[in-house]
Amino acid sequence: MAKSFRIAVTPGDGIGPEVVAEAVRCLELLKTKHNLPLEWTNLPWPSHAWHEQHGESMPADALEQLKAYDAILLGALGDPGPVSDPNRYLLPDSISLAPLLDMRKGFDQWVCERPARLLPGARQYLADERAKDIDMLVIRENSEGEYVGQGGRLRKGRPDEVATQMEVFTRRATDRIIRYGFEQARKRASERAEAGTSRQFKTLDGRTCESQVCVITKRNALRYWGDMYSEAFEEMAKDYPDVATHHELVDAACMKFVQAPWAFDVVVASNLQGDILTDLAAVLSGGMGVAPSCNLNPDDPDMPSMFEPTHGSAPDIAGEGLADPTAMLFTTARMLEWFGRQNDEVNAAGKALFDAVAADLAENSGSRRGTREIGDAICARLEKAG
Template sequence: MTATKRIAVTPGDGIGPEVVEQAVRCLDVLRERYDLDLEWETFDWPSHRWHQAHGDVMPANALEQLRDFDAILLGALGDPGPITDPNRYLLPDSISLAPLLQMRKGFDQWVCERPARLLPGARQYLADERARDVDMLVIRENSEGEYVAQGGRLRPGSEDEVATQMEVFTRRATNRIIRHGFEQARSRARARQESGQTRQFKTLDGRTCESQVCIITKRNALRYWGDMYTEAFAEIATEYPDVATHHELVDAACMKFVQCPWAFDVVVASNLQGDILTDLAAVLSGGMGVAPSCNLNPDDRSMPSMFEPTHGSAPDIAGQGLADPTAMLFTTARMLTWLAEETGPMQEAAEALHDAVAADLAEHSGRRRKTREIGDAVITRLGQ
């Protein structure tokens, strides 16, 4: 008998609680329909509201409370509040978003995966018809790099102020994120083969492969970590002769994401550069409102991985029932796939949720609907 999978639900700020509500409603239906051994607990932190009441965005022992869960489902963080409202006060992003980094690092969620696939019904921002074939996976190194919070400010506020921000890269983290990229490329190729689809990528020696990994750096200007990434990439690539390889500088990659995004398969980037590229990739797949995201620790499932949509907290529309929960529901489907680990009822539930959301997106392309209306429509499909 499989152990119960436990989810920590953290709705967060702004529209987070509204979109998470729809996700939980879908989980309720799926748990009953597929007889899933699944339970969840909701926490009212991290959030702006908790900060107002307690002076911090989450309790000091927050990570210890979350550690025994199998997954964290996060709605959104960040709510600066209108300065004209006396009951709310400005909360800097550096404070409101800090729990996100604490969870990623505390649970060593070293992989951030964001798929970018243009589904029927999603808005196509690029005029080129080939943009319909966008199907990439952007993998961001999530544990170090530019986001290690090393540095400081000397003489703040004065004309002589000095601010330092250190980047830290290790060979161990570099190797594991690059190898993960190659493994995902192979996995995606197998999935395409099983579904009768094919893609072709050229190797440097002229061979044709069915998958590709593109490494992103800025090695011409950020020499030291850029060279280490490049060297590690070349060494690990020898273990995967069936996968084509490519290298782009981050500025050129941004250009080519717009110019020819269909040329990419799996993209591996550092923390900051991956952060930028994943948002751009989300637009290529229809926008932030449809883009899922996950923060994973593939090596250690004794700690929870975290699942969040790519969109922000959108405080300007919070509480109005206008938020589109599509990205949150796609994210929930990816969470169920992660929890499933292999074929079975949990994976069937994940596929059912994904397909229901995709079908709803295709049917109602471009039409504005209320948050609960979309949730109702997806739940109706799940019951069919």
């Protein structure tokens, strides 16, 4: 009997429930049509509403409950934003987003993958025609770095208050994220070769390779972890002579993402720097409304990975049926492809969902449609597909 994949569906805040509803519709259709071994449970937490009722964003045993699932499909988290009612229950960002960090750390989801590819129909923000060739994978180290939460506030609220925020980097996490980047570069080169769309990158010694890894640091100012990343990268590169290597300081990388994003292939960055770069890459590939994201634990099959769109909760349009579910549906497709490492039928369903969403994006470029209307169009494509 085929393994059944269990999904914890967590709609969250703002537009999360609206876009997740369309993702579940697509999952229901694909499961029925292809008899897929998928099961899911809709959870009301983590969310602002749960916090308002219970005084916490999710139950104390939330991680233990979630551990029973193979994946978490998350809509959006975040404070609902400023409101006119002074009695409205509000949450600071540090509390409303805390469950996201808790899940990433608790399940050691050490890889955050955010692809940035300018698909037909997506908005092209750069005038340069070469921007049509944007196709990079930004890999963010997701388990440590700037988001470890070490630090505190001394003499809070006083004029002489002191706040400390520590960064923590280990060689183990550095090695595994850089090696993962090299492996993904090889995989992407192989996929491009099969599709007949190979790319070429120059090595420092003038050779030509079909893939590249660029590591991002700020080693000129943040020397300790920057030097460790650079040394690990140089040492790791010896195992991958077929992959071109490159290093950028994060400020220069932001500039070059705008100047020549088509020159990047795989980018490896720390937690905070990767967070910033992936938002920029999302805009270059059409905007946050089309950008998927994955938080993965490739090492431990007993730990769930988490799949969430890059966008936030968009409280200004929540509940109005205007949210574009495209990013959520691309994210759902990547979840199915993640399961597809163990099941060919589920992998094919993930590719079918990606193709349907991409085709809808290409056909309806620039049109204004509601959440449900977009979901209807994609479900119709899935129904017609073989």
